[in-house]
Amino acid sequence: MMAQTVKNGYLLFYLFEVKWIRKVPSGLANQHYLKTLSLSFLITYLQLAVRNSMWQKLRVQKLDVHIHSWMEELNLPPYQKQNLHTPRRCIPSRKGSVDSTLALLKKNGGNINTRNSFGLTPLHIATWRNHIPIVRRLLAAGADPNARDGESGWSSLHRALHFGHLAVACVLLQSGASVTLEDLKSRTPIDLLSGPVMQAVGKGNHSVATEVFSWGSGVNYQLGTGNAHIQKLPCKVDTLHGSFIKLVSAAKFHSVAVSACGEVYTWGFGRGGRLGHPDFDIHSGQAAVITPRQVTSGLGARRVKAVAAAKHHTVVATEGGEVFTWGSNREGQLGYTSVDTQPTPRRVSSLKSRIVAVAAANKHTAVVSEAGEVYTWGCNKEGQLGYGTSNSASNYIPRVVEYLKGKVLTGVAAAKYHTIVLGSDGEVFTWGHRLVTPRRVVIARNIRKIGNTTLKFHRKERLNVVAVAAGMTHSMALTDDGALFFWVSSDPDLRCRQLYSLCGGNVVSISAGKYWTGAITVTGDIYMWDGKKGKGEPPAPTRLHGVKKATSVSVGETHLLIVTSLYHPGFVPSIGGSTHKLKVQEELDELHEGFAFKDLESMEVSSTVEKVEIRNCCSTKFKKLFREQDSSKFEKLL
Structure with a gap:
């Protein structure tokens, strides 16, 4: 008969989190033991560790303290639990105390859905840490997948989707987790998965x-991943990791990226000088x-704030309003004479005005x-320069x-054949395709059709356009209401x-290529559609899978x-005294210990008042920790 199943999820989580249990011994690796973690299973591991003299490496002394503290808390009345972790009540670790710990563990049991001081169950913690084996064992032992925490009302599914732990x-x-369960702000788990993108300007911390x-x-190495074939799903450009890229521009043969510091990176096929690198071979x-490789020639210490990549050349504008171009100049698209190609950035000296776009x-x-x-x-054969003639x-x-x-x-x-400009008042003008002078595009929302009549907004209620995009056969305009x-x-x-078929999502950014168009919604989803369909046929957007939180x-x-x-939020404790700051930081660094257990030892805190003060600070900081994605403590979002 198998021993009584251990129901204490905190101990289970702790053992796996600090990796004391590495793998199942062959003698115990049967289906019965893998389905649920039994008491004899734990005892066997502890005995094996003692036999192999591994206690010092595995820090069993602290485990002893945690188990003793937990068992003592179970047997105390509620009014005495608040004094449980004072220095007087802490049980110091000592040699030979493992046997007594195992005896207490075997004698007593705990509720697998019990909550810590932050209102979190063991399943909440295991989900947050993305520990799939522990999640499975907790659920098999009866953990409630729909239990909500006391702070935000999040269930384990809320937390899994928020942090991008899709396997969990x-x-x-x-196991029956509800997708319709709402938190304290009436948000379902799906709402958290598609929440608004949070952006910040790098200030302070x-x-x-x-x-x-x-x-x-x-095929022209323009992906930046080393793949010279068709890439069917979005793939991260690892070389740009940590460069804080804010602008990108894609062309047929190459790609360009600009960092927050104004640095320019290019990659792809550079014949004619479109990459801006001085190497003759390129x-x-x-x-x-x-x-991606940084463009270091020609720009000096200037910081770039605007970029545009075309089929044969590249254009950038600096923070000082200067324009630099490089690449092919066969049609005069670089803005200066005397060269057919320009391999490195060169300033367009004839532009005296300060350029912003x-x-x-x-x-x-x-x-x-x-x-x-x-x-x-440049070229004006189709009237794309707007001069009133194409001669x-x-x-x-x-x-x-x-x-x-x-x-x-x-x-x-x-x-290729036309140009679009946007006015400060939201008006849109275009020219090209043999229309040699600019014409205003009437952007009006259709309300409904009655017979052959289309009702439109009154002229005074004209929509305010905030962005435009130009493709070879199609053009786009984005209003301030998405x-x-x-x-x-x-x-x-x-x-x-x-265009109505974007699942009701407001659009915040658009881009048009030769045929295809892309749009980003307020939730960070990307939709793509083919713009070369028939003139009377509306586009059919489809969501691009594999990327979330796009900006x-x-x-x-x-x-x-x-x-x-x-x-990524800054994380600075806001309590007085350098000693307290150091103690809190140490506890945060040991997150898997101080979070799952209230376990400050007698040497760490000298009084009950100090401990309560530190706990209050940690509680405030952990609220932020569960709301925002910190890459140093959480898994990366997909």
């Missing part, structure tokens, strides 16, 4: 950690840059100045678009329609780049 979530769901993912074709096309297409470039003027240069095939020197004089412009987007509109780029009537996307011709962002 599957185990919980198989806070910072923005980012990851870059790539997806699509890597800009001659004899070698490719497989992983840039856009680049196959053979032309457009920028917006701080004063709100738009300048264009001049190429323009090597930047020229202001006179038709928009008096308008204050803030944004710009460019595709609505997305599209039109066929070559349509002479510029008929604009709203920026750039769609190229055959691949895309994604930036994801996680919020």
